[in-house]
Amino acid sequence: MKRTLFILTLLALTLAACGTAPSIGAITPPFVDPGIDPESWAVVPAGVFPYGQHDHMTEVNGYEIMVTDVTNEQYARFLNEALADGTIQVGEVEVEAGELVWRETGVYGAYPGDPFNGYEHEEEIKAGNKLYIATTIEGLRLTFDGTQFAAIHEYSNHPMTMVTWFGANAYCQYYGWRLPTEIEWEKAARGTELVNGHGLPYPWGEHIERNNANYYSSFDLFEKMFGKLGNTTPVGFFNGKTYDGYATLDSTSPYGLYDMAGNVWQWMGDDYPDQHYRMMRGGSFYTYEVDLRVWKNNSAGPQYYSPQVGFRCAR
Numbered sequence: 001m002k003r004t005l006f007i008l009t010l011l012a013l014t015l016a017a018c019g020t021a022p023s024i025g026a027i028t029p030p031f032v033d034p035g036i037d038p039e040s041w042a043v044v045p046a047g048v049f050p051y052g053q054h055d056h057m058t059e060v061n062g063y064e065i066m067v068t069d070v071t072n073e074q075y076a077r078f079l080n081e082a083l084a085d086g087t088i089q090v091g092e093v094e095v096e097a098g099e100l101v102w103r104e105t106g107v108y109g110a111y112p113g114d115p116f117n118g119y120e121h122e123e124e125i126k127a128g129n130k131l132y133i134a135t136t137i138e139g140l141r142l143t144f145d146g147t148q149f150a151a152i153h154e155y156s157n158h159p160m161t162m163v164t165w166f167g168a169n170a171y172c173q174y175y176g177w178r179l180p181t182e183i184e185w186e187k188a189a190r191g192t193e194l195v196n197g198h199g200l201p202y203p204w205g206e207h208i209e210r211n212n213a214n215y216y217s218s219f220d221l222f223e224k225m226f227g228k229l230g231n232t233t234p235v236g237f238f239n240g241k242t243y244d245g246y247a248t249l250d251s252t253s254p255y256g257l258y259d260m261a262g263n264v265w266q267w268m269g270d271d272y273p274d275q276h277y278r279m280m281r282g283g284s285f286y287t288y289e290v291d292l293r294v295w296k297n298n299s300a301g302p303q304y305y306s307p308q309v310g311f312r313c314a315r
Contacts, residue, residue: 032157032234034234034237036068038069038070038235040066041065042067044187050190051187052186058187064314066257066313068159068257069310069311072141079107080148092105093130094129097123106133107132109130110130111127113127117274123301131167131305158232162306165301165302169267171313172314177313178314178315181270182281188253189261190254200294201293202294203294211238211248213238214230214259215261215288216230216289230285236259239252262282267310268297276302279299285308
């Protein structure tokens with residue numbers, strides 16, 4: 001029942017076109033080091049920028065945002081620290097989505113709940129323990145020996161996936177940070193440049209090539225191993241370097257951020273009133289290039305997790 005639920009609630013735009021999420025547990029890729037520091041942050045100054053498909057000039061306060069998505073290694077470190085101080089627990093936890101309730105084994109922690117007004121189609125997010133990651137599922141790139149979490153070495157610098165919105169939010173809050181809003185994320189992705197009156201549709205410019213980003217049938221290095229559905233690539237992989245004969249283009253955003261298009265969808269911090277679905281930005285290795293445009297978004301319930309969903313933090 002629980003896997004059926006997740007299949008039915010897969011990302012509406014992406015997976016309606018492509019089917020269910022891919023199986024990525026059968027092959028372990030070689031370790032590839034792009035040389036990008038996942039601990040680094042970028043400053044996005046205050047000011048206006050063209051927001052959305054129709055380039056509405058929007059004011060944003062200044063903030064900082066992670067240069068890359070949070071990696072498996074970083075998330076494993078968080079889990080170990082939070083487990084040691086009692087912030088999180090490992091075991092069975094109740095998961096609720098609308099009228100459906102089930103139990104999963106994994107990491108969980110407390111959440112204060114969201115305001116609820118009883119509107120039609122509004123999903124109630126109650127206070128209580130919430131699932132961060134399920135530990136008994138295929139596709140998780142972490143191991144747990146009963147006391148310590150560790151990232152699988154070959155995936156240590158890949159984006160953390162199979163993490164719910166609750167798990168992404170908890171990581172950011174644990175270190176005094178937060179998830180970015182959609183507006184913040186988009187400014188970090190596209191900057192302020194206008195070309196013929198329009199903002200940039202992709203972080204690096206006006207057009208997309210197959211070696212700009214990790215997306216469906218982009219023929220990147222990892223698709224040689226996994227087929228056209230591909231797999232995640234290490235954070236910062238598309239930085240202009242050549243890996244085993246595969247030449248990438250330097251595809252950073254105007255503020256120096258990597259993977260703002262493709263690789264994995266990224267959870268956003270917005271909680272829109274009377275809805276409580278959570279938004280995602282950026283597209284993934286399992287979406288077509290059209291979904292990598294900076295104004296595209298997607299949504300799912302905060303209990304959702306997938307091999308194509310990760311996150312980064314802002315502050």
